[in-house]
Every structure is written in C-alpha cells, then in structure tokens.
Amino acid sequence: MERREAMGAVAALTLAAMSAAARAETMPAGKPPVSKAAALGEAASQCVLDGQRCLAHCLFLLGNGDDSMADCSKAVNQMLATCTALQSLAAQDSALLPAMAKVALEACTVCEKACKQHSMHAPCRACMESCAACIKQCRAFAA
Incomplete structure (x- = not known):
C-alpha cells in the first residue's frame, strides 16, 4: 500500500467516525417515552x-x-x-x-x-x- 492510499484510507475512516458521532449527538438521549x-x-x-x-x-x-x-x-x-x-x-x-x-x-x-x-x-x-x-x-x- 502506498503512502497516498494509506492517507486516503485514514481520511475516509476519520470522516466516517465524525459522521457517526454527529448522528449520535442529534439522537434523543435516554429511553423513548413510556406509554400509559x-x-x-x-x-x-x-x-x-x-x-x-x-x-x-x-x-x-x-x-x-x-x-x-x-x-x-x-x-x-x-x-x-x-x-x-x-x-x-x-x-x-x-x-x-x-x-x-x-x-x-x-x-x-x-x-x-x-x-x-x-x-x-x-x-x-x-x-x-x-x-x-x-x-x-x-x-x-x-x-
């Protein structure tokens, strides 16, 4: 694997991790509301x-x-x-x-x-x- 390919893979993984973290922050915390x-x-x-x-x-x-x-x-x-x-x-x-x-x-x-x-x-x-x-x-x- 060349250096360029490695850098591209690291960048892609970093972007994916940041995207997942952003989605987690927008999700409501805790359990869903409980019905009566x-x-x-x-x-x-x-x-x-x-x-x-x-x-x-x-x-x-x-x-x-x-x-x-x-x-x-x-x-x-x-x-x-x-x-x-x-x-x-x-x-x-x-x-x-x-x-x-x-x-x-x-x-x-x-x-x-x-x-x-x-x-x-x-x-x-x-x-x-x-x-x-x-x-x-x-x-x-x-x-």
Whole structure:
C-alpha cells in the first residue's frame, strides 16, 4: 500500500467516525417515552413483587401466632390477584385494561390501608408504597 492510499484510507475512516458521532449527538438521549399502559404495567409489576414479599411476611407472622396480620394478608392476596391481571392486560394494551384498572385501584387502596397499619415492617411498608404508586398510575390511566 502506498503512502497516498494509506492517507486516503485514514481520511475516509476519520470522516466516517465524525459522521457517526454527529448522528449520535442529534439522537434523543435516554429511553423513548413510556406509554400509559406500559407505565401502569410497570407499577403493577412492582406491586406484585412487593406484595409477594409482604404476603410471605404476613404468613410467617400468622404461623407464629400473630393474628394482627390477618387483614393485611387478605388485602395483599386480593391485590396480588388484581395486579397480576392488570400487569398482563397492560402488556397486551388490552381493551379490558380500563375496567381492570378501576378494580386494581380499589384493591390497591384497600391493600395500602391495610399495610399502613404494619408499616413498621419493611415488607409491609414496601407493599404500601408500591400500592400508592400503582394507585397513582391507575388514576393517570383513567385521566
């Protein structure tokens, strides 16, 4: 390869690199905007995750004779059923999603209230906070 050819190749590579860098600078940063259905599905997913931990904690305490966790465990169990369905419908962007969001709003409200009484327990507090976030997303979806 002669010197002229080498210089031409270097110039071409430099130009290509500069062009790619310029395109990268004009592209929007971060993730694309999240749809209302996707945001609702993410909130429901977090509710399910934290709710499963909360329910396991409730069952452990109930098994050790702490009957004060009965209402919390019932509320969490109902929330898990509705948020699991909500999560699935949101992933499909289903026509049934608005109706399910109303049911989940009610279930999360009941669960949040029940978990608030036990917010000194980390799993209950996390579940309460997830329910509050899901309530917010359910309301935003309805708007």
